Amino acid sequence: MTAHADVIDLAQRLIRRSSRAGIDDYGPVLGVLEDWLAGRGLAYRRLRGDRGGTVGLLIEVAGGRPGPWWALDACVDTAPYGDEAAWSFPPDCGDVVDGWLRGRGAADSKLAAALFCAIAAELHGRAADLHGGLAVLLDVDEHTGGFGGARAYLADAAAVRPSGVMIGYPGLDEVVVGGRGLWRATIAVHAASGHSGSRRTTPGAVSRAARLVRLLEEAELPGAEGEFPLPPKLTVTSCHGGQGFSVVPDLCELGIDIRTTPGFGARAAERLVREAVGELDADVPSPRPTSIDAVASWPPYRLAEGQQPAAALLDAAVREGLTVRPRTAGPSNIGNLLAGEGIPATAGFGVRYAGLHGVDERACLEDLPAVHAAYRRALLALLGPS
Known part of the structure; x- marks a missing residue:
């Protein structure tokens, strides 16, 4: 052979x-x-x-x-x-x-x-x-x-x-x-639970999470620079929250994947996410602050x-x-x-x-x-x- x-x-x-x-x-x-x-x-x-x-x-x-x-x-x-x-x-x-x-x-x-x-x-x-x-x-x-x-x-x-x-x-x-490297995190977005048919109009966790997704996807990222030919990239990779139709959800979890570069590394990625979360919690308050759990990071x-x-x-x-x-x-x-x-x-x-x-x-x-x-x-x- x-x-x-x-x-x-x-x-x-x-x-x-x-x-x-x-x-x-x-x-x-x-x-x-x-x-x-x-x-x-x-x-x-x-x-x-x-x-x-x-x-x-x-x-x-x-x-x-x-x-x-x-x-x-x-x-x-x-x-x-x-x-x-x-x-x-x-x-x-x-x-x-x-x-x-x-x-x-x-x-x-x-x-x-x-x-x-x-x-x-x-x-x-x-x-x-x-x-x-x-x-x-x-x-x-x-x-x-x-x-x-x-x-x-x-x-x-x-x-x-x-x-x-x-x-x-x-x-x-x-x-x-x-x-490119990566920085990944899960984000827990909270809200007060309740009946979907009640008179109260406080947004649920899924609605708050949707606002956070918009903030993240609209965040400005730098372009490619120097000898590294690719720019950073942010992707919302998962969204899980709610059950059925009659309950206002009190938790929605997002998965975030950010591809990093020498000019925009893990610290910059985390800072971007924390700034978006801070804006969400300030503009649309909830009983519990939004939490971030970093799960992986590669240079x-x-x-x-x-x-x-x-x-x-x-x-x-x-x-x-x-x-x-x-x-x-x-x-x-x-x-x-x-x-x-x-x-x-x-x-x-x-x-x-x-x-x-x-x-x-x-x-x-x-x-x-x-x-x-x-x-x-x-x-x-x-x-x-x-």
Whole structure:
């Protein structure tokens, strides 16, 4: 079996082991990986999360000479299927049709996981000549948003801290070198309860929440500035309150997602929300003040031009005949977590794709040889003599 056929075969078997985050047991998909790794003599170990469950596999290839370690990262948990009736093929089929690998996880990121396993096997065979070492993290707690595999890797006292990480999200014409951060909160909007048919006209919690949504969405945000190419963005992502028709609701909860930038970070995001809440409570008082519960915060990041490992990957892709450019992503990703730990990361370079997180997910296998060669070339440059 050729190297690329081996990668595709492993990816197919991974797709056929459903591993939807928070839904499926990860044992079967991990078992496929462990059998493959053991059959090639690659050392690995399971990483445990805070609650003791497995959150990833870690492969380590130690070089025979001193030097920094670098890491590859791909998730093998996936998004849910959504409406299966809308798919034109079974979400766990894992077949290849017209050069496309089909099924949930084909793009994000089981093909990348299979590719990174193959690269680890290749470098294992020439480890004596490498400087430093290579770690491959196969995460099964990524689509939950908990990033448990990455957290466990960084907390593992036995693991060498990497000098940089390349994350295998797909996309052929870009190397993602940054991303907006985020600040998220739930907001509890209160009001006095009562009967909807009473003479009293005091607004209920849902009406107060609607006013707050308007204040938030009308708040002025700065534009993009400096070397960071994206502006901040505020989205009201959820609204829950009330029951039935005859009761004036006394509580309505909002979910707020603010994508942050170096010029508009978490403190600025929180200040904006608190100012809107203060205006609401002053203009439309209620028995209890509106409360804010911050639930998550990630810093924005962008690698500098020439910074590793992005420079090596961009150069390698060009040398393999690809046209690529560095890009800062709108969504946050594991790169933001790593940035908070002072570890530079790329967060996307791979094959072309369609249907990611949606219907009929698939990955273009025509791109696999060039992507494979680019990652291999980049790693050999990083693991070579300094």
